[in-house]
Amino acid sequence: MNPESTLNLLKASLPDSQLPSSFGVYFKNTLVALCHALEDHLLQTGEATGEKPLVLVTFQQGKWYLQEADRYLQIAQLSRHVVISAVPDSGFAEHPTGQLDNVSLINLEPSDSLVEEWNLLIIAPGYRAMVLCHELSESEYLANAKPTIDTERKFYGLWTFDKALVDQTTEILINRFRNYNPELGDRLWESYQNITATPNPTFPDLSTVVSRIVTYLQSSQQELISVNRQNRQLWQLEGQAKRVSRNLSANKLQALLRMAQQVDERDSFNPCASLQVAALCETIGQILDLPTVKLRRLKLAGLLHRIGLVSAPPEVFLKTPSEMDEATQKFWRDRASIGGRLLEAMPELTVVQQVVNHHLENWDGSGVPDGQKGKQINIKARILGLVSYFQELTQPRGNRPALTLKDALNECEKYSGTRFDPAVVNSLATVIRLTEVGLMQLPTQPTQLPNIWLEEITNPAYSEHPESPKITH
Template sequence: MHPESTLNQLRESLPSGELPSSYGVYFKNTLVALCHALEDHILQNCSDDPAQQPLVLVTFQQGKWYLQEAERYLDIARCSSHIAVAAVPDSGFANHKAGQLDNVSLVHLNPKDSLVNEWNLVIVAPGYASMVLCHELSEADYQTQNQPGEDIERKFYGLWTFERGQVEKTAEILIERMRPYNSELADRLLEQCQQIQSRGDVAPVDLSGVVSRVVSYLQSSQEQLVTVSRQTREFWELEGQALRLNRNLAANKLQAFLRMAQRVDERDPANPIASLQVSALSETLGQMLDLPTIKLRRLRLAGLLFRVGLSEAPAEVFTHLSSDLKDSTKDLWRGRTILGAQLLGAMPELEPIAKIIRHQREHWDGSGRPDGLQGEEIPIEARILGLVARFQELTQARSSRSALSLSEALDKCQVHSGDRYEPSLVETLGNVVRLTEMGLMQLPSQPSQVPKVWLEDMSNAEPSTSETAL
């Protein structure tokens, strides 16, 4: 990585010296897709109030400006307080009407500036922050036999994140890199950035929608790359490239799903750590039942993602009892497991997890949803998840219902032993509760392996291990 690169400067500024877990090598078309996902959020949440509009910092590398992107930024500029575009002088932006708007500033880069090798999109808004930050591989990084023959084969070190502190720090770094070209502009951009940072009266923006788009864009960009590659590569080259790309995209799509699940928890004021607790207790029951390692991993991950189907749910879902919801919202609540499974279906590697989440509300006697599975037709992981999710929910207050103690919540579950829940699982849960109340064990608060993306938001702590296998 070039020492002057924005990526490297960000890494050196972080206390741990480590970049976010999304850091990796990306193909160009994937970066375009990620940028489009973040830009779409600006366009779809456009506000006429300048105080609500984002500051946007862009580096369009050294390539020629694409007309369709210039047209896109004409619309983005109408929804932004200010846009600063850094590119080489002949990029074409200066001649386009988007580059002549009052709230668009151009920084004409010196071709010898390492910034011309970067592709950056940094968005700082009152209620959220996001960015795609990239630097193209050098010729030495590509190695002789892997030099890109086509534009779409170009690769970049890069990352994407919604971590506000890291985005704001990156904005400061980029502004300072623009300062040698226009110190007055740098002062204005820095002032705007600080004004946005100082606003403490703005509620956080729900980013579950944009995270969902990131997942979809990652999926579609992968398919596009493979399609084009099949037309230009021999079969054995394609298979090797696709395998490497699949691993890279799978990790990033999984991170996006985990972020979405975490946002669901953050929207639930009464139960903000539901996913961590459900994952932890499900894993504990699985260990007591001596489940194979692969099933424990799937159960742990399903616990973290079990509420992902509520990513677009209205606020009342998190503040009202299910019996008090209006009909349209009640239908969404009842279908949350199906929605979650469908959402995870965008990633084939998560098919086992989607199956667990889909069937978590099946009943032991066959009276549950969505497929009326009975007994051992229900995956063991789904049986455990359904019981634990209900138990954990009962231990938290909701609307007019007070939080129940562990033994009271267990009693509620035992009433349905044999109809909703498998009796042996209820008995195992009872053993955990009794041991906890006797002080012989502590009810787990988080699973043995927590994905890095989750820990970053919780405490900025580094995890000892990470979730890598399904």
């Protein structure tokens, strides 16, 4: 990666140079999907919220299309300031977008690494969003693997809603823009400081934008195959289309798995919750003799069961429910239904979505969101509900210390027949007792963990780098 790139400058500024889990190598069509998802969120919610964001964009190598220019004409009307950086002949200056008072154009010098970047930063009082990318150099592609089709070009990149990461990148880009226009740099810094100082007592619900990201990833699959049909002979395409379909199906799922990872990364008390819950769910499912297909779906539901907390306030990860204020308690109560809404964006996950959506239903009908009772509740949701509660008890939270396995089981057994299915509680008890007498170890991660959960680059050229990014096809 170019050491002068914004992505590399961000990495160097972070503790231990650790980029977030969304960092990987992305196809160009995936970046288009991600950027359009974030832009559409702004277009569809900007007027309602009244949040005038600062928008910083870099169009890679100045490739500019009329529909994108028209798109940013609308975005500018909902923003306090839009900065577009590209090479001088990109056509921005002639387009109406470039004539707006709140749009600033930066003509990049050909030697500036920004011409190889593709960036979108949205800095709003209530939320932050970012796609940050830098194209692979010719030497970084495998031998004879440099793409001949534009949509298959690859970029180092990441996407995130993390405020600290977006703010740090904003400061880096403003300083880079200041080299071209010091006065603009000062204006941007003042605008950024005003946004940072704006109080925002509400917790933004980003479930819609996450759903939009996954939806765009789905549609990009059909678009990529359609483009390739126009550029290759049919016999060449068929093999590639299958590969593209697999890659982009992984992309859709990865958009959700990365969100689940980010939730765990925010939780300093319980950073391995998803893995541990998925693993114990699988074990109990085996004891209850669930068929293989159901076990796979149960494991995936375990990995994704906390995705509803992706935009949760920090207090959710620092306090027990009894210690939370009313607004945070509501977020905690609604976490299953929020997660269910997010997973609706991927129809292939309908069964998993229903498991996550209903894992807080109670055996006696007193749960949420639908008050299902007894065996009306899917067996996978019954297992996930018990295991997630048990695992949470084994970790410290706020003023509550971590419980031993035995004490956590005792707490679960108190709710057998009311909150939890007695048969599932008995299965959990079997596992814990076998663990206590040393006949088995409590599993910490499921078998056949999806590669895209923590998939490392396999290119030998990167093997010398211990912090190689995760592949995202």
